Amino acid sequence: xxESSRITARDGVRADARRNRERIxxxxxxxxxxxxxxxxxxxxxxxxxxGVATLYxxxxxxxxxxxxxxxxxxxxxxRALTEALAAPDPWQGFQHLVETVCALQREERGFPAAFxxxxxxxxxxxxxxxxxxxRDFTTLVRRAQASGALRADFHPSDLAVVLLAHCGLxxxxxxxxxxxxxxxxxxxxxxxxxxxxRPLPPxxxxxxxxLPIATDSSQGQRPPGA
Amino acid sequence: xxESSRITARDGVRADARRNRERIxxxxxxxxxxxxxxxxxxxxxxxxxxGVATLYxxxxxxxxxxxxxxxxxxxxxxRALTEALAAPDPWQGFQHLVETVCALQREERGFPAAFxxxxxxxxxxxxxxxxxxxRDFTTLVRRAQASGALRADFHPSDLAVVLLAHCGLxxxxxxxxxxxxxxxxxxxxxxxxxxxxRPLPPxxxxxxxxLPIATDSSQGQRPPGA
DNA sequence: TCTTAAGCGGACGCGATCGTCCGTTTGGAC
DNA sequence: GTCCAAACGGACGATCGCGTCCGCTTAAGA
Numbered sequence: 343x344x345e346s347s348r349i350t351a352r353d354g355v356r357a358d359a360r361r362n363r364e365r366i367x368x369x370x371x372x373x374x375x376x377x378x379x380x381x382x383x384x385x386x387x388x389x390x391x392x393g394v395a396t397l398y399x400x401x402x403x404x405x406x407x408x409x410x411x412x413x414x415x416x417x418x419x420x421r422a423l424t425e426a427l428a429a430p431d432p433w434q435g436f437q438h439l440v441e442t443v444c445a446l447q448r449e450e451r452g453f454p455a456a457f458x459x460x461x462x463x464x465x466x467x468x469x470x471x472x473x474x475x476x477r478d479f480t481t482l483v484r485r486a487q488a489s490g491a492l493r494a495d496f497h498p499s500d501l502a503v504v505l506l507a508h509c510g511l512x513x514x515x516x517x518x519x520x521x522x523x524x525x526x527x528x529x530x531x532x533x534x535x536x537x538x539x540r541p542l543p544p545x546x547x548x549x550x551x552x553l554p555i556a557t558d559s560s561q562g563q564r565p566p567g568a
Numbered sequence: 569x570x571e572s573s574r575i576t577a578r579d580g581v582r583a584d585a586r587r588n589r590e591r592i593x594x595x596x597x598x599x600x601x602x603x604x605x606x607x608x609x610x611x612x613x614x615x616x617x618x619g620v621a622t623l624y625x626x627x628x629x630x631x632x633x634x635x636x637x638x639x640x641x642x643x644x645x646x647r648a649l650t651e652a653l654a655a656p657d658p659w660q661g662f663q664h665l666v667e668t669v670c671a672l673q674r675e676e677r678g679f680p681a682a683f684x685x686x687x688x689x690x691x692x693x694x695x696x697x698x699x700x701x702x703r704d705f706t707t708l709v710r711r712a713q714a715s716g717a718l719r720a721d722f723h724p725s726d727l728a729v730v731l732l733a734h735c736g737l738x739x740x741x742x743x744x745x746x747x748x749x750x751x752x753x754x755x756x757x758x759x760x761x762x763x764x765x766r767p768l769p770p771x772x773x774x775x776x777x778x779l780p781i782a783t784d785s786s787q788g789q790r791p792p793g794a
Numbered sequence: 795t796c797t798t799a800a801g802c803g804g805a806c807g808c809g810a811t812c813g814t815c816c817g818t819t820t821g822g823a824c
Numbered sequence: 825g826t827c828c829a830a831a832c833g834g835a836c837g838a839t840c841g842c843g844t845c846c847g848c849t850t851a852a853g854a
Contacts, residue, residue: 356821359831382811393833398813497771500754503737503747510736511729521729528726532758539761545723582800582851608841619803624843795854802849812839819832824825 363400365390370411374452378513379408412453415446420471423478433491436482437530440504447505448512448522493535504529520546589626591616596637600678604739605634638679641672646697649704659717662708663756666730673731674738674748719761730755746772 369390373381383404387397401407422442429435447453479498486492512522523543531540595616599607609630613623627633635642648668655661673679705724712718738748749769757766 356830358821362832383813384811387833394812395814395834396832399831402813493765495765495768495771499772500750503751503772506740506747507733507737507751510739511733513736514732521732524726525729525733528758529754532754535765539719539721542721545721546725546729584851585801588802609843610841613803620843621803621845622801625801628843797854798850798852800849800851803847804845806843806845808842808844810840810842813837815834815836817833817835819830820828821830822828824827 359400362390362392362396366392366397366400366407367411370407371450371452374408374411375450379404379452383407408452412450415450415453418446419443420475423475423482426482427478431491432482432485432489433534436486436492436533439479439482440501440530441526443505444508444522444526447508448519451512451516490535492533496533500533518546520544585626588616588618588622592618592623592626592633593637596633597676597678600634600637601676605630605678609633634678638676641676641679644672645669646701649701649708652708653704657717658708658711658715659760662712662718662759665705665708666727666756667752669731670734670748670752673735674745677738677742716761718759722759726759744772746770 366386370386373386373389377385383397384394386407387394390397397407401410419442422439426432426435426439429438476498479501483492483496483498487494487496508522508525511525512518515521520543524545527540527542592612596612599612599615603611609623610620612633613620616623623633627636645668648665652658652661652665655664702724705727709718709722709724713720713722734748734751737751738744741747746769750771753766753768
């Protein structure tokens with residue numbers, strides 16, 4: 343009769359519930375990749391083979407779902423930052439960090455827009471992660487500047503500028519890794535002190551003609567948040 | 569009875585119709601600036617003080633409305649390109665062009681997303697403008713490269729990369745001119761051959777914490793009126 | 795003034811998405 | 825096997841935006 347006797351598993355979650363949760367996350371990644379993170383929740387549910395209610399039970403808000411779906415990518419980002427700090431050459435670390443995060447944005451469609459939700463202010467642990475990430479990144483910047491490779495007037499906030507711009511680019515051109523690579527290469531060059539022009543990845547096939555039509559609003563443009 | 573006798577004005581448009589058209593365009597710019605180009609058509613109509621039907625009569629599709637609303641900005645872009653070609657120093661022309669377009673994207677909110685719709689493929693005259701713009705820009709690039717100021721591996725398609733990235737940035741951070749200026753400065757530097765680090769505009773106040781939350785799609789609703 | 799059609803506006807039907815409610819199923823402890 | 829709470833799923837009412845339809849208003853030529 344003790345309530346503990348009713349707990350069904352180590353973590354108190356029934357097997358089918360855990361299974362469904364995983365199916366939902368897989369489906370969410372697929373659907374977000376196809377239709378952007380504004381895709382209907384019902385679509386995710388159908389893809390996962392569960393009812394809408396089940397979806398909402400596991401993830402009460404779209405925000406929670408997005409965060410759940412891209413948790414792994416977020417961890418990869420965090421790891422990249424740790425690795426960057428550990429790298430013997432701070433500039434190498436810096437460059438690798440930027441390239442890794444941008445590669446994630448480029449490869450996992452839906453993730454770029456989700457990224458900025460990565461460090462939600464609501465939950466305290468995440469706020470803490472976020473603060474730590476900021477601190478670590480600032481340290482990395484200082485070191486890279488001290489080593490002479492990163493220009494002295496680079497400001498840690500420039501990372502946000504880069505990420506938002508890159509996010510916009512890959513959101514507009516989901517298939518085009520070339521554009522993303524090109525942008526990143528240009529930006530990294532402008533961050534260096536040693537500024538001899540270095541080889542770039544190949545240019546894109548874009549023309550003004552081929553730019554996506556704006557009012558086809560199927561693309562999730564990110565609205566500003568709080 | 570002759571149909572020509574019924575024509576009511578020089579251009580065959582009644583005075584109230586012309587007046588309403590203008591009011592709609594003003595309202596559209598305001599509403600697009602506040603809520604993005606996906607704002608409900610009815611909102612534009614209400615703001616303009618006309619009925620929905622009137623709005624649809626003048627602009628049958630949202631696309632037509634967007635194009636009408638930002639026609640002036642598009643002309644400014646076209647003029648900037650012409651001026652850039654006429655500039656004595658091709659690099660100056662190039663730089664001025666990029667800065668002008670980005671300034672427009674930054675200042676007229678809603679325009680950035682609209683920009684890519686600027687040269688619709690449907691109407692032949694616009695397609696022609698677009699082709700001409702491409703040709704002119706390519707010429708500008710060649711000249712700037714010949715002058716030695718623009719790096720040889722800059723490709724005209726890189727303009728699209730810049731514009732899309734910048735569009736993403738200002739869409740995400742509508743109020744923040746600093747971020748836009750910063751990005752443009754970085755990119756222009758990386759386009760130069762002469763690559764000594766030059767002074768940058770001041771950094772932004774962004775932190776990872778302050779990045780907009782992706783899935784809060786509630787959009788910062790304006791507290792007053794609307 | 796009179797006439798007429800160009801122009802106007804709001805109501806309406808349609809379709810999509812949201813998030814909840816509630817009856818049914820099922821995992822797993824005993 | 826029995827039981828029950830956890831979990832499920834689909835139906836449902838509410839909301840929102842779209843674009844059209846139709847009766848009314850009004851500009852402006854005669």
